[in-house]
Amino acid sequence: MTVTWTQYRRARRRSRQAWILLAAAGLAVLGGLVWFFTAGQFALGEPSPQGPSEAPVLAAGWMKPVSAVRAVPEAPAAVVLDTLEVKGRSAKDNYDRSAFGQAWLDVDGNGCDTRNDILRRDLTAAHFVEGSRCKVTGGTFREPYTGHVIAFRRGAETSAAVQIDHVVALGDAWQKGAQQLTAQQREHLANDPLNLVAVDGPANQDKSASDAATWLPPNKAFRCHYVARQISVKAAYRLWVTPAEKEAMKRILTSCPEQQTIVPQPPR
Template sequence: MRPHRRFIAAGCLIIVLLVFWLIAGTSADAEESRGQSSPVPSQTPAVAVPSPSSFSESPAAPDPAPATDNAPALESSAPEPAKPEDRQKPGVAALALLETLPIKGRAPKTGYDRDEIGQAWADVDRNGCDTRNDILARDLSALSFRSNESCRVISGVLQDPYSGRTVEFTRGQETSALVPVDHVVALSDAWQKGAQQLTLEQRTLLANDPLNLLATTQRMNSQKSDGDAATWLPQNKSFRCAYVSRQISVKAAYSLWVTMAEHDAMERILADCPDEAAADSTLVEEPLAPAEPRAAKAPAAEEPARMPAPAADKAAPGAAPSPAPARSVNCSDFDTHAAAQTWFEYYHPMMGDIGGLDADGDLLACVSLP
């Protein structure tokens, strides 16, 4: 019986060993399977296997890049030439500066000639460019210059301060004159209000001072002629404060005076903008002292010391225009705007708008007439 038991025991041992071997093999396979498969879920997003949603969102990511790329392009675009600006008088209002100007009658125009004012468009600031091109470069936008030159303006766009209209400028024999440069204080007006007592060099500065110059249109320049604030104001009403302030600043810099009618007109305009600042000339540090008057001019220089009656403000241009002053005068009494304006300019300084020709207070009479 003992050998049989030994056989049975050996068989049981073999069976037990087989069971352990099978169990161990299964566990090892399971561990190996887990060891190979566990990294896959965590690595799948890192691998470039995009889901459908990632395809739809991917274009949004580059959006910041174009915005960043475009910014330098805008900044690197060629800027327009620097334009000189008037130096503002700190804390000095034009209305206050107006009260410092002498009020005198208009002196005779005797002896006035353009040559008496000095060289036209002289390079007084010594920058190598003549004054007209300096002003065009300052007042126009979208500028182009002659090849290899930094002075001569060939074309540009003017936002006309007097009319408010946009005008294209092109240099040419027939087109250059369409954009003239206006003397804010007309040279003839300046001559009759103190400039004849300045030296030739001082008058040359006056005629070429950027403070006294503005690019405008031929039509506005012709309408203004040598008028002062009592007889002409810009059609663009929003510019009138700046215009009058500029005239006051010029007259203060060059020791010029104003007539009573002119003073009152300036005061009336500035009443709507009492904080409008005056400006300094870039050519004149302090107001110019008038030169000693020439012997022939002595009587004229002494006469304004007396306060004249308003009637003496405006020299009568020959015979008084018809019709005679009357409350019944109206625009129907004139054929053209020019005729009405002549009548208005003659009587207005003495009597005001007795005919009611200036409906909107812009000192332009019967603008509805041809």
């Protein structure tokens, strides 16, 4: 069979069109996959854009401030940061959690242990064990570190989903001045509502004893409050910061220069 030049050109044109259609389809599939895994149903580790920008400290009527080494200065967080001592870490090989007293003491004397105080403060519509005004059994909240809505249900298999984080980790505090505090001052640091936030369990485990130089909340909307809260705790308990930590805090605060320190006063 003899193929004319016209037929040859027509066949080449159809071939090019077919390849263009195939390439366009491939790009569409690739774009869909990118959306699916970054913004769609299976987005991995992506914080909610509606995540909270702050977290409470005290609840009126039943929570009381804990006596710190000194009052938190009321000023821009960046200004107070510049008043903190800057130096390297002390040794951690002698750190023991027991140096901060028994976990979840009732330091403020309201009759409930600190863990349940923080759950009651942070959860929406907290439920209690029948006959108890302290022991929280459930509730939901928009968690500040990830921005996700999380449900808390007390139980051996479920309680760890919501953990109480020390904003300034006790291991970090131990290496930055807490060794020089009295035993009572360390107890107060470990149970001060200023230093405690109910958070996503895996995010808390990921943070561990990190400072701002090595870990920040995935929810970017919360970072200014988080750094200001760390500065406030360190100022209240006369703890220092490392050079890298201070630099990381300053970098965050450049986006929110009006961010104030977090002062533990009951809401009115």
